[in-house]
Amino acid sequence: MSSKLIRGTFILTLGTFISKFLGLFYVIPFDDLLKGHEEGASLYQYGYVPYTIFLTVATAGVPLAVSKFVSKYNAIGEYAVGRKLFKSGLVLMTLTGVVSFLIMYAFAPIFAEMTIKSDEQVISVAQVTTVIRAVSFALIIIPFMSLIRGFFQGHQSMGPTAVSQVIEQIVRIVFLLGGIYVVLNIMEGTVTTAISVATFAAFVGGLASLGALIWYWFKRKPHLDELLEEDRGNEEISLKAMYKEIIAYSIPFIFVGLANPLFQLVDQITFNTAMADIGNAKVSDHAFAVLNFYTHKLVIIPVSLATAFSMTLIPLITTSYTSGDRKTMRRNIDQTFQILLFLTVPAALGLALLAEPMYTLFYHSDPLGTSILRSYAPVAILFALFAVTAAILQGIDEQKFTIFSLLVGLFLKLVLNIPLIRLFETQGAVLATTIGYVVAILINLYVIKKYARYQFRLILRRTMFIGALNAAMAVVVLVLYSILVRFLSPETGFQSILLVAICGGVGALVYFYLSLRSKLADRLFGDKISKIRSKLRIG
Template sequence: MQSKLLRGTFILTIGTILSKVLGLIYVIPFFQIVGREGTTLYQFSYVPYTIFISVATAGVPLAVSKFISKYNALEEYAVGRKLFKSGILIMLVTGFMAFLIMYFAAPTLAEMSTQGKKANLEDVTTVMRAVSFALIIVPFMSLIRGFFQGHQSMGPSAVSQVVEQIVRISFTLLGAYVVIHFFKGKMVTAVSVATFAAFIGAIGGLLVLFWYWYRRKPHLDELLAHDKGTMDVSLKEIYKEIFIYAFPFVLVGIANPLFQAVDQFTFGKAMAEIGIKAKAANNYFSILNFESHKIVIIPVSLATAFSLTLVPSITKAFVEGERNSLNHQLNQTFQVLLFLTLPASIGLSLLAEPVYTAFYQHDLLGASVLSAYAPVAILFSLYSVTAAILQGINEQRFTVLSLLVGLLIKLSLNVPLIKAMEIKGAVLATALGYIAAIALNIIVIKMYARYPFRFVWRRSLLIVIFAGIMWIGTKLSYKFLLLFLSPASKFNSVIIIVVCALIGAGIYFYLGLRSGLARRLFGNRIDRMMDKLMLPRRRSTGETR
């Protein structure tokens, strides 16, 4: 049973990571097709859509799977089926309501996003309405994924996620290309097709889930036949429990889109007040909220996914009152997060110019924004993990407070800082908001988990030193390569990135291996890697927490 659970978790993790990677890589060809004008329109629609979809579905798969798994363990299979049957109807209704709200609120949201020019308003409204159709299907699909996960069947969720992304991305790229190059259509039409792809992708993912349901229904019905039937849980109690499970995940999932929404609704107006024209302001917004943000999220996705795998063991240790185990798990979580995110963020900041060129085009302003924005990835990761830890120690109520405080700081400082520093002002306001939210989360963790941060501070200093040495080596390599290669060329940029990344990663992981830090964080995985590379193992000494 344990091996089945671990295998299922691994499959789901791989599916999630692959889905995220696909969702990041497609921006390269998409930018080449629609340019900055298209990505600006695209982002205007996707930020509100992400908020709607986060509220409608964030946490639903996990909450439903946790609920069904709990009652399946008690052999009360009918309780889970009762949730599933009523949930399908509720998700369809709430999804359709979310679609109607976004569809009819699109003109208002467009007006808040733009500087009021009629052409811009009509275009943004059209694109927002095109993406809103996906809201009808995605909540319904999330419930089915949660149902399968609750039965320890992770394959359907993983495969449907990947298929959904492949269908969405294919339709996005092909649709936009055909509209522009074959039909010589308008940009707004191309971007509308690209955003409508979310609906088409959702249909693809849903068909996969239907296929799995057809294949596995006999087995599910067999389980239902062995139901004990000793418990009769009311729908009110069911949905109360689901809400308690899902609410923290909604807050964590919605945090980043809300910060982006603050930029969307204030950026253009703040830039207009300092004399920046609407077209230029829209270009700047695309650089910040689409182009740079898509790249910055890369290290966040990988590091957070790895760190969050440790959270269930944190919950177990806290519930059972195992203080030493809890401290060990928290130490591991924070160290793994910093060990993976810090060098990636620093490297991204250093290589911002060739990275931006490789993804989009050579643009010194874009590279400058990416360089400033990259370190904020560390804050994104820390917020997600500290919020998850709060749930693990059953103090998720403070997630609401920390998110509200962070958003209040972002709202208060965004316009003044944009006026003072233009795009980088918005980046700084985001950083300050996240710092405040993380600080509150850490205070709560220290108070309620009685967790001493001294060890993590010391170990963090060691990681910072290693990252600093890596930065020096990568910087020297970068300067040397610039003697022969130009970051203005896409091909040259790729070579610069690959060489510098290999040198930087080599330095950083060598220091991690020689110090024994990597082995203490990743255990047998490092031993297996060293054996494959035929490297001598070094015994870990000193602190082993």
């Protein structure tokens, strides 16, 4: 794997993981602050799902599309083209953000009515409307910010994106938790007001992130100006042609970014209907929160790596594809698949095996939460594979198939969701998501095989081997867990910490040892791992 891919992936992975972990751990005090207001988590998620969809459309896949565009023209020495796009794009993204905000704010009541299906539900249409309007303000600033991130990524500079993500998350969480505490405990306000303040925190975090990116811009501008002086000047591209190319890139990015939110939206508009049909309207809001908020926060963590890989992959694959270096392109794809599976499979498996203490550790003891997390955790592998296969399709200019695969998967989710929820309740929604993603990924893999002429023989062998290592790890964890639960209860917070720390730590050590012993880690990560193995005298 190229040093740029390793370095860029490491920086983005670190930033994304920190951001995701912060986004996970804040739920612990969030859940504690809402004790006595159980509807708060559902209300928060009801507002955030439509916001995420609007945000994805408003940014129009800008970070990845711009990074692809800039890296393409940088590869041929046309640095001025990317700078021209950057200047005009700032104005366009500002307009896009304002228009998206106005639409979301105005249509909030309609979105709320699509969500709340029964008078027996705990949450009302008016409450959801208020929360949606509060979070819509973030749309004003995020698109503008996303363009700057994409420009830096196009220059294969991942630091600004990583740092700004972390700053955004920290400021958002501090404002969110502080706002809920002040509203509920000092002002003695309603849970609707508290959650509205919590969602407005997205706007405040966006401001902080923008400040960090502006600082990076002034710091990096001298270097960027030096590149401009080396511009060949052979390409004269009009704004019309430029945006035509960007739109061609952006549309697939929009769909990729919308994948997870759209699957969640299907749940949001069908889940309550299906639950009401089988007489579960009173518990529908709680079950939805468990599915789309609490367990989803945990499941999405292993997907962080895929997000980092997809953002790093696209400029490099685009560069090698544009220059005709198919060997380098296939090598990067090969390494990415292997490392992705090597890291995400044990993370998802461990989450499933330790579902009960994990759920208790982060939230509270809940049989429904444990059950959903156990079945939902493996879906993280599918989320990661879809993100990376879609990124590869972008890099080889076959992005139209990304749209097709997602639409097919989403169609299956929409068709199957209500019948499966009626049959299996909340588990039915997990099953429908699994089926939709599996089909979408299979389509992407077929297209990669056909158009990149990529052979999956090595990946299949490595997947089976990684599966064997995980099976060995799982046996050790299950045996250890069955012994420890005789003395420790997964229903209490502190004892859950011990169970997760001991079983998770031993499982990680077993997996690490087996990967070193088999020299699989050496093949994936290179000489540094070989040195570690030699020092530990393994193998």
